[in-house]
Amino acid sequence: MRGLTYYLVDVFAQERYAGNQLAVVTGAFFLPDERMQAIANEMHFSETTFIPSSEKRNGGFDVRIFTPSIEVPFAGHPTLGTAYVIKHFVQEDDGGDTVVLNLKAGQIPVRFERHGAEEVLWMKQLPPTFGRAFAVEELANVLQLNTADFDDAFPIQLVSTGLPFIIVLLKTLDAVKRAKVNLDQLLKLQVEAGVLVFCRETVERGNDLHVRVFVPLFGTVEDPATGSGNGCLAGYLSRYRYFGADKIDAKVEQGYEIRRPSLLLLKAENAGSKIEVGGKVFLVAEGKLV
Helix, strand or coil: CCCCCEEEEEEEECCCCCCCEEEECCCCCCCCCHHHHHHHHHCCCCCCEEEEECCCCCCCEEEEECCCEEECCHHHHHHHHHHHHHHHHCCCCCCCCCCEEEEEEEEEEEEEEEEEEEHHHHHCCCCCCCEEECCHHHHHHHHHCHHHEEEECCCCEEEEECCCCEEEEEEEEEEEHHHCCCCHHHHHHHCEEEEEECCCCCCCCCEEEEEEEEEEECEEEEECCCCCHHHHHHHHHHCCCCCCCCEEEEEEECCCHHCCEEEEEEEEEEECCEEEEEEEEEEEEEEEEE
């Protein structure tokens, strides 16, 4: 393990020391699963990724994603952050404007857009699957809120684009801020999923939605910026025509309650059959494992 290079990046951030933190370890082809899990727990970010090789396989780069406690098949901000590291520090040729990641959930392309000095990364997600719906009372118990805090104009539903989330619409920003997961009540739902709550009110003018994401079953109480969860949200918004049409082009703020303000860009159309989640990535540190 000595000498392996790692990079720390902030994903879905507008500047350094915001957004969602990610550690990316390169050259990890010889690491056993248990050592990757130990390193991810040591880093203790919501996820740490491992790139076994700088060589492509089937047109993409193999990537493994670990939370502090388990390996997951897909996660949003690790996909964007790892693609950034591959493009700028790993791949040996220019590679064009797209980097493909081979994840356990499947191949995910990440597209790079330049806007002057700014670089925005766009991740195309797998088509969403829509699962069971939940009663307001069930999620009121999970989130420790009143039933009056929920907007029942849209369903509470399990959605997945590779990692499942329960999508919950609340009426006000105050209700979103008061939400707090009761783990025992979440376990009673008998689904291994995160919980994404959102509302139309926002902290920053110009943003469209305010979001919080709770993922205690994946090893993190609250996530500051969740590309996978917001991909599920984009599919949900498109399917139910939340903005009056199935074409979605939205700015989503997240992470304010845990002092990691984040901005995610959502695009979807055709009832969610096409989903992209975008944002910026900032390099924070580079080092060696010893």
